[in-house]
Amino acid sequence: MTGKTLYDKIWDAHLVDCAEDGTSLLYIDRHLVHEVTSPQAFEGLRMSGRTVRKPGNTIAVPDHNVPTTEGREAGIENEESRIQVEALDRNAREFGIHYYPVSDVRQGIVHIIGPEQGWTLPGMTVVCGDSHTATHGAFGALAHGIGTSEVEHVLATQTLIQTKSKNMKVEITGKLAPGVTAKDITLSVIGHTGTAGGTGYVIEYCGEAIRALSMEGRMTVCNMAIEGGARAGLIAPDETTFAYVRGRPHAPKGAQWEAALAWWKTLQSDEDAHWDKVVTLKGEDIAPVVTWGTSPEDVLPITANVPDPSDFTGGKVGAARRSLDYMGLEPGQKLSDIEIDTVFIGSCTNGRIEDLRAAARILEGKKIKVKRAMVVPGSGLVRAQAEEEGLADIFRQAGFEWRMAGCSMCLAMNPDQLAPGERCAATSNRNFEGRQGRGGRTHLMSPAMAAAAAVTGHLTDVRELMQPQAEPA
Ligand SMILES: CC(C)[C@H](C(=O)O)[C@@H](O)C(=O)O
Numbered sequence: 001m002t003g004k005t006l007y008d009k010i011w012d013a014h015l016v017d018c019a020e021d022g023t024s025l026l027y028i029d030r031h032l033v034h035e036v037t038s039p040q041a042f043e044g045l046r047m048s049g050r051t052v053r054k055p056g057n058t059i060a061v062p063d064h065n066v067p068t069t070e071g072r073e074a075g076i077e078n079e080e081s082r083i084q085v086e087a088l089d090r091n092a093r094e095f096g097i098h099y100y101p102v103s104d105v106r107q108g109i110v111h112i113i114g115p116e117q118g119w120t121l122p123g124m125t126v127v128c129g130d131s132h133t134a135t136h137g138a139f140g141a142l143a144h145g146i147g148t149s150e151v152e153h154v155l156a157t158q159t160l161i162q163t164k165s166k167n168m169k170v171e172i173t174g175k176l177a178p179g180v181t182a183k184d185i186t187l188s189v190i191g192h193t194g195t196a197g198g199t200g201y202v203i204e205y206c207g208e209a210i211r212a213l214s215m216e217g218r219m220t221v222c223n224m225a226i227e228g229g230a231r232a233g234l235i236a237p238d239e240t241t242f243a244y245v246r247g248r249p250h251a252p253k254g255a256q257w258e259a260a261l262a263w264w265k266t267l268q269s270d271e272d273a274h275w276d277k278v279v280t281l282k283g284e285d286i287a288p289v290v291t292w293g294t295s296p297e298d299v300l301p302i303t304a305n306v307p308d309p310s311d312f313t314g315g316k317v318g319a320a321r322r323s324l325d326y327m328g329l330e331p332g333q334k335l336s337d338i339e340i341d342t343v344f345i346g347s348c349t350n351g352r353i354e355d356l357r358a359a360a361r362i363l364e365g366k367k368i369k370v371k372r373a374m375v376v377p378g379s380g381l382v383r384a385q386a387e388e389e390g391l392a393d394i395f396r397q398a399g400f401e402w403r404m405a406g407c408s409m410c411l412a413m414n415p416d417q418l419a420p421g422e423r424c425a426a427t428s429n430r431n432f433e434g435r436q437g438r439g440g441r442t443h444l445m446s447p448a449m450a451a452a453a454a455v456t457g458h459l460t461d462v463r464e465l466m467q468p469q470a471e472p473a
């Protein structure tokens with residue numbers, strides 16, 4: 001008998017039933033809810049006279065539609081947005097689930113506050129009506145993004161119908177060079193596999209370069225598993241994970257902590273586990289990257305040039321031509337010559353404290369050369385910590401707007417939007433047409449790279465701005 005992968009282990013531990021055709025019923029430990037994909041689900045419960053099966057394991061927060069300017073408690077102007085947030089307010093109170101309203105300092109992007117509050121723990125099944133639920137896989141939790149009808153199903157039953165995916169291993173060997181971050185890893189993997197490379201798989205990220213990442217970095221990597229087509233992303237829990245989780249408000253305490261820890265330590269893929277697909281990248285080969293097109297797979301090292309559509313084959317020729325047309329770029333142009341109008345630092349990919357620190361390190365003592373730049377911390381607590389550490393002052397002095405927590409310009413469901421043709425260096429995860437506002441042009445990159453673009457006014461190799469590191473004694 002072959003061994004099990006981490007995915008197999010969590011799956012088996014939550015399997016309630018499996019039909020002959022493979023249709024399975026999984027028990028769900030945590031259900032995270034936001035205002036966009038939940039109104040009809042709660043309405044469905046109401047209409048059928050049902051309640052939430054496990055209100056104590058269900059956590060709601062408004063994030064996509066919330067304004068990020070101060071005084072936002074006064075209300076939301078846009079009617080559609082206001083209706084969604086008001087519905088969540090009402091549903092959370094009526095169904096008695098945990099709730100973090102905008103007035104609560106713990107409010108933030110759902111995928112940031114789950115881990116922050118200790119709701120996300122190793123070995124759990126976590127679901128949310130949101131594709132970037134993959135983020136929680138950084139803890140060695142099996143985290144599925146689900147649709148609104150599934151949200152209703154989980155609310156009512158605390159279970160989810162799934163068929164099992166195949167196992168894919170993505171190994172990043174060796175060490176990252178200075179200036180290279182988790183975002184560069186995850187974008188480079190998608191550049192390598194394509195946005196469909198993970199279709200039908202759950203990815204486990206492993207290897208020395210992954211082990212060396214902080215929890216923040218691991219969340220950045222897993223966040224984008226979905227952009228590579230995978231059902232979920234996972235990283236086996238280790239001492240870094242346990243240290244992050246310990247003491248969080250909803251993490252187990254005392255004897256329960258000890259018992260949980262003993263189980264968590266078994267959550268690794270066995271040596272002889274079977275992998276249906278394996279991808280290996282060398283950490284040393286990964287460069288700071290940026291996207292040039294309208295898909296996350298359109299990614300290149302910052303030292304490269306804009307590609308020529310004729311470099312591609314098949315359907316990609318036309319896709320590249322359309323991308324370049326939309327992005328207003330010429331083949332052969334140096335990526336580092338592309339001028340930027342706006343910088344957006346935030347999102348569930350890169351809106352955590354370490355991301356803000358990395359950007360602030362580049363910005364310290366400098367001024368922005370772009371038309372506008374904003375930092376949108378991923379949660380109220382990230383914002384408070386950044387203020388305490390003096391990062392907010394660095395951002396403000398550089399000319400950045402210092403905002404309240406939410407999804408913001410990651411997808412422009414609130415007033416934070418690009419104008420047609422406006423070009424943005426963004427730390428988020430999707431560069432689709434119109435993603436940040438109709439006609440807006442998005443280049444994805446790491447927080448340090450976004451900060452570098454802010455101070456030079458064009459896409460920039462962050463390594464040119466880094467202080468030389470002192471040699472260790
Ligand atoms: C609005 C929501 C359903 C959507 C998602 O599922 O990912 C959003 O969070 C996004 O990033 O596009």
Ligand code: SF4
Binds near residue numbers: 111130132411
């Ligand atoms: S920050 Fe962006 S990617 Fe993340 S949940 Fe919000 S809209 Fe989706």
